[in-house]
Amino acid sequence: MLNKLIDTRDTRFVIFEMLEIDKLNKYEAFSHADRDTMESVLDLAERMAVETISPVNTIGDKEGCKFDPGSKQVKAPESYKKPYRELADAGFIAVADNPKYGGMGFPHTIAACCDEWFNTACGCLNFYNILTHGAANLIYLSGAEEQKNLYLPKMFSGIWSGTMCITEPDAGSDVGSLKSKAIPCDDGSYLIKGQKIFISGGEHNLTDNIIHIVLARIEGDPESVKGLTTFIVPRNIINSNGAIGENNDVICAGIEHKMGIHGLSTATLFFGDNDKCKGYIVGGKCNGMKTMFLMMNESRNHVSNCALAFSSTAYMHAASYAKTRVQGKESSQIMNPTAPSVTIINHPDVKRMLLRLKSYVEGMRQLMYLLSWYMDMEKVSDGDSKREAKAMVEMLVPICKAGNTDIVWDAVSEAIQVFGGVGYCSDYPVEQFARDCKLLSIVEGTNGIQSIDLVMRKVLMNKEQYNYKTFIKNIMKTIADAKNIVPAVLTEKIENAVAKMNQCLTATGKKLMSGNIGGVSADTRDIENGFFLLSLAWMHLWSLTLTIPKQQQLIGTAGNEERKKILAENSEAAFYEGKILASRFFIMKEFNKYSAYIDAVMSEDTAVLDSVDDIYTGMPVG
Numbered sequence: 039m040l041n042k043l044i045d046t047r048d049t050r051f052v053i054f055e056m057l058e059i060d061k062l063n064k065y066e067a068f069s070h071a072d073r074d075t076m077e078s079v080l081d082l083a084e085r086m087a088v089e090t091i092s093p094v095n096t097i098g099d100k101e102g103c104k105f106d107p108g109s110k111q112v113k114a115p116e117s118y119k120k121p122y123r124e125l126a127d128a129g130f131i132a133v134a135d136n137p138k139y140g141g142m143g144f145p146h147t148i149a150a151c152c153d154e155w156f157n158t159a160c161g162c163l164n165f166y167n168i169l170t171h172g173a174a175n176l177i178y179l180s181g182a183e184e185q186k187n188l189y190l191p192k193m194f195s196g197i198w199s200g201t202m203c204i205t206e207p208d209a210g211s212d213v214g215s216l217k218s219k220a221i222p223c224d225d226g227s228y229l230i231k232g233q234k235i236f237i238s239g240g241e242h243n244l245t246d247n248i249i250h251i252v253l254a255r256i257e258g259d260p261e262s263v264k265g266l267t268t269f270i271v272p273r274n275i276i277n278s279n280g281a282i283g284e285n286n287d288v289i290c291a292g293i294e295h296k297m298g299i300h301g302l303s304t305a306t307l308f309f310g311d312n313d314k315c316k317g318y319i320v321g322g323k324c325n326g327m328k329t330m331f332l333m334m335n336e337s338r339n340h341v342s343n344c345a346l347a348f349s350s351t352a353y354m355h356a357a358s359y360a361k362t363r364v365q366g367k368e369s370s371q372i373m374n375p376t377a378p379s380v381t382i383i384n385h386p387d388v389k390r391m392l393l394r395l396k397s398y399v400e401g402m403r404q405l406m407y408l409l410s411w412y413m414d415m416e417k418v419s420d421g422d423s424k425r426e427a428k429a430m431v432e433m434l435v436p437i438c439k440a441g442n443t444d445i446v447w448d449a450v451s452e453a454i455q456v457f458g459g460v461g462y463c464s465d466y467p468v469e470q471f472a473r474d475c476k477l478l479s480i481v482e483g484t485n486g487i488q489s490i491d492l493v494m495r496k497v498l499m500n501k502e503q504y505n506y507k508t509f510i511k512n513i514m515k516t517i518a519d520a521k522n523i524v525p526a527v528l529t530e531k532i533e534n535a536v537a538k539m540n541q542c543l544t545a546t547g548k549k550l551m552s553g554n555i556g557g558v559s560a561d562t563r564d565i566e567n568g569f570f571l572l573s574l575a576w577m578h579l580w581s582l583t584l585t586i587p588k589q590q591q592l593i594g595t596a597g598n599e600e601r602k603k604i605l606a607e608n609s610e611a612a613f614y615e616g617k618i619l620a621s622r623f624f625i626m627k628e629f630n631k632y633s634a635y636i637d638a639v640m641s642e643d644t645a646v647l648d649s650v651d652d653i654y655t656g657m658p659v660g
């Protein structure tokens with residue numbers, strides 16, 4: 039289907055040619071997931087994204103959410119109601135979930151592709167679904183059977199929605215300092231008291247009830263993250279017959295006025311102002327962080343996917359525009375006053391911008407779907423395969439979260455640049471993508487926090503550095519596979535980059551062992567940026583091992599004119615040729631930035647730590 043959201047052919051390339059997802063159906067859990075069935079789910083997701091959801095993206099942005107101070111209720115954009123319901127009715131909230139509770143039971147990789155479609159169509163609307171799924175999945179993975187039976191069917195079908203309530207005025211990145219408390223009741227439930235801010239989907243009228251997942255501290259438990267417990271707190275009481283009762287003393291005090299993502303309500307919530315808010319433990323007492331991480335990790339993957347999706351649609355809009363906008367003469371004709379004007383896609387600098395965008399989008403897509411594939415392998419395999427899959431998931435979650443959500447801001451900016459002046463105006467959708475995408479680097483743990491998590495916890499402090507060794511082992515395997523297919527100049531660049539990362543981490547590990555934690559913390563962003571670029575280069579190399587043979591088969595040694603004719607007439611030939619050029623561009627041009635990040639770490643310069651507060655001019659806030 040022609041669209042400006044996603045290159046459908048590329049999704050099929052990653053899913054079926056690269057990851058060979060259809061092979062997963064040898065496992066019992068995916069025995070129903072043959073290629074035809076998966077193709078039909080992807081086709082439906084594409085059709086709904088293009089026809090049902092994308093038309094409300096701009097409308098919902100303009101409508102926004104409205105808070106009524108009298109009733110304390112929030113209206114989501116009216117335009118969202120129909121597509122929200124259709125998406126939920128089609129089963130898309132629970133693509134990879136257990137059919138026993140209403141899920142479709144497909145691999146996570148298929149769910150990731152559907153998620154990409156809905157995020158490109160209207161990322162804001164899809165946030166409601168993802169939060170609902172995240173809350174439901176937390177209950178599925180750590181709840182009691184009666185909790186699963188009570189909540190999952192209603193949440194997977196989108197009749198009730200879900201939220202994640204962590205942030206408080208004095209507890210943002212430092213979750214352990216939150217003040218919400220829980221007081222035990224005789225019936226085994228708890229009275230919840232506290233204020234949560236910035237709660238996405240915290241109050242709205244798209245669903246009959248909202249199931250809040252709330253992090254709080256039971257009175258008397260330790261004042262650190264170790265004292266936190268996770269609670270299920272329905273906005274409305276659920277009666278014993280399953281019917282929805284009165285408000286559970288969860289009051290919305292207002293919504294934020296944001297730069298973008300206008301259709302998603304971001305609420306301040308007061309729990310238990312009247313001492314009547316009932317919460318129910320999920321996942322065990324003082325096990326709150328571990329339980330909440332189930333939802334946080336999923337949300338991290340969701341925002342990484344959103345970043346891929348916004349980059350994809352920004353690129354597709356820019357490429358479409360560049361093919362129609364006529365301006366200037368071809369570079370070889372600039373001295374010829376009678377030469378005709380050409381479309382801007384003919385200018386080398388515009389081609390450079392588009393190829394750069396294409397190379398990031400395709401690299402991020404490969405990496406995101408690979409992460410999902412490892413989640414599938416962690417679910418169905420055992421022994422060493424399971425351990426390896428877990429290690430790869432641990433590495434790739436922060437790499438994708440920080441990497442994708444940083445690059446989307448750059449990618450959307452580049453897409454606006456392709457449009458020129460009109461890109462800056464609201465008549466064209468790319469300016470909305472810019473406003474919407476910035477959120478992604480802030481939520482679900484800022485990218486600074488992701489980098490610390492990656493370098494400290496996932497790499498340096500991981501036992502025997504198994505995670506890192508597994509990650510590098512997989513890259514080295516691709517390098518070995520590529521040797522007789524891909525030109526040596528490309529494989530050698532990645533081989534050298536691996537050696538550089540090894541040296542960098544050895545030096546950083548020594549710094550950590552010497553107790554210089556500040557020095558390591560000052561470098562974590564550069565190291566994470568290095569990991570992201572290395573991961574994308576790895577993806578492009580892997581892709582080349584498949585695309586080069588295909589290109590040779592379809593184009594062979596055809597001369598220039600003949601090659602052009604083949605590319606014009608054969609869309610498959612153009613597809614593989616395009617992928618090769620994007621991979622070559624990434625490895626030979628963009629990947630040179632990798633060395634800058636690693637060299638910055640290896641310089642051992644201490645300017646960051648030497649800078650005391652007083653050198654920074656400006657007034658304190660407040």
Ligand SMILES: Cc1cc2nc3c(=O)[nH]c(=O)nc-3n(C[C@H](O)[C@H](O)[C@H](O)COP(=O)(O)OP(=O)(O)OC[C@H]3O[C@@H](n4cnc5c(N)ncnc54)[C@H](O)[C@@H]3O)c2cc1C
Binds near residue numbers: 238481
């Ligand atoms: C639109 C929107 C929706 C949101 N939705 C939700 C939601 O649904 N649920 C929810 O619970 N929260 C939500 N949040 C809150 C969001 O998760 C927080 O804003 C985020 O965790 C950062 O916290 P903070 O804003 O307090 O920033 P701070 O923690 O004050 O951080 C400010 C800066 O300092 C850095 N920093 C802080 N501590 C450290 C450290 N130890 N080391 C290095 N750097 C550090 C950060 O990286 C950042 O750059 C939402 C926020 C927004 C804007």
